[in-house]
Amino acid sequence: MVSVQRSTIIDAPINAVWDILRDFNGHDRWHPAVRRSALDGGKRTDQVSAIRNFELVEGQRLREQLLSMSDEEYSFRYAIVDSEIPLLNYVAEVSLKPVTDGNRTFWSWKSQFDTPKGQEAELAELVAEGVYTAGFEAVRGRLGDPKSSSRSFMTSAYETSKSSAPELPGKAIQIDRYGGPEELHIVNIIAKAPCPKEVRLRQTAIGVNYIDVYCRSGYFDLLKPPAVPGMEGVGVVEAIGAEVRHLSVGQRVGYACPPVGAYASVRTMPAELVIPIPENIDDRTAAAGLLKGMTAEFLLHRVHQVKKGDFVLVYAPAGGVGRILCQWANHLGAVVIGATSNEEKARIARSSGVHHVILPGARSLEGQVMEITRGHGADVIYDAVGKDSFDHSVAALATCGHLVSFGQASGDIGMRDISSLASKSATISRPNFGHYTDTPEKLAAITTRLFDAILRHIISIEVDQQYPLSQAAEAHRALEARETTGSTVLIPDDIQKGI
């Protein structure tokens, strides 16, 4: 009989730790060794006798049964009933105790089991380090305990994963030349082991943005074929480089930025671009909302600081970024005016917090803005239409107004004479996403406010279209045909099957 015991102190209140642990079927969400967990039918996650089926990251399967659980004692026991790893008569106990001096948590994880002769030490080590200690570290990381980054066994976990899987195979969508949606085709790829400052992700959801269309068609040169498009993804950290301090294996993370390469089931990338995703925001929402939400955040808070009472004009208020801009500007106390093209979109705009809708008609856009604002004009205008709207926007500005031009859906703005701006002391901004998100500090500040806005329901991210990753071409076709509403996400095919 082998006995294994590991214990640690987590710098978080006992209820926060227990919330994570007590979900017997949720250990795949935090434990780096567990890829997937599913309960046998008909039982609940906290039902004594429930059996969870684990598929481990390294491929083995095992079944474990819940023997007891106590919310009062903060503990549960479980047994392995069936396993491809030779752990026999295995019974384990997880228990927490409050450290009243400092509001921290003592966590003990112990077990007894038999093994085939000669494998005692090897399996005890696997259970103690690969399961218990790695689990401590993952939960510590999830709870934002700063101690997590400096642990020596993180390095050993990294080395283990490196030695066991230097190359992680997966699928990606690639283009070999610029062109239409038909250029998007599926290929087998290898995600290499992370360098010291890199992280390797198993992706679970990928955001589709209009900029991906520009990259595919060659309008933007952010992508040089042959290459994998995409700038936004969410997944689980599979391996980390030795110098990475802000992430841990098993953590849910996301990113929204160049370089391209998001249309893939696995990805190795610079760790500084990757941020943790809060527990209450699901993968699809994060994948759909990071890039658009971060854009809205810096447009409303950094490029211009929208205040209570400001007249704010937003073009395309029913679109992805437009909807978030309107919801958030409304929350900030602005009078929100939305310029859109038809009644259906006007309805969506109103439901997103737009106070006044402007539709094409007998009167010019600037005429309608001046009427709504009683001659004041718009204090700030968010214009991603470009060529067709630019002159109307300048005419609709208030004195000392601010035109924020952040896109060109109708084409390049071209050459303009700025002397006319003097008649209003107008300011024009031409912000670039990259400049507002290019350091970890800027990223952290933007995403903190964004996640807070999502969790407080100030803004909502609508995922209206979901495609398997292998059907990215169809997603692009629908986006370009303007058949979509809200956001579109791609789900790697192996994950899609699991949903």
Place this chain on the structure above:
Amino acid sequence: MARVYISTVISAPADRVWSVIRDFNALPDWTPFVADSRIEEGLPSDKIGCVRAFRLTDGGFIRERLLALSDYDYSFSYAILESPMGVDNYVSTLKLIPITDGDKTFAEWSAEFECAPGREDELVEHIGRNVFLGGLMSLKSKMGG
């Protein structure tokens, strides 16, 4: 029934901490509030059922009986026989658990007791803060943090 529970982390291995607190007659060595202590009837201090009689630095006199002692579990339990606090059926346990991560010790000290109606909060506060936390802090500093 009132309950008190206090716990802390001591930066020393459980074996070392246990060697200090295991002696039921050693309160003067590691707590700040016990002036002197003796075991009645000349019994060994690890004999179950022995009684320690000790005087507090503020002059109070207390007698406590050892109910259980486990070297395997690093824990002992005792009952108050006589004290100035006004508690009945008072049973307390002091227990150590090793923290393998860093070779430290988790220490918890708890008690259950009965008392006059209305005095519960005051006694829980007094025992928790002045006796248990005060004792554990003193033990911590004796063990070097």
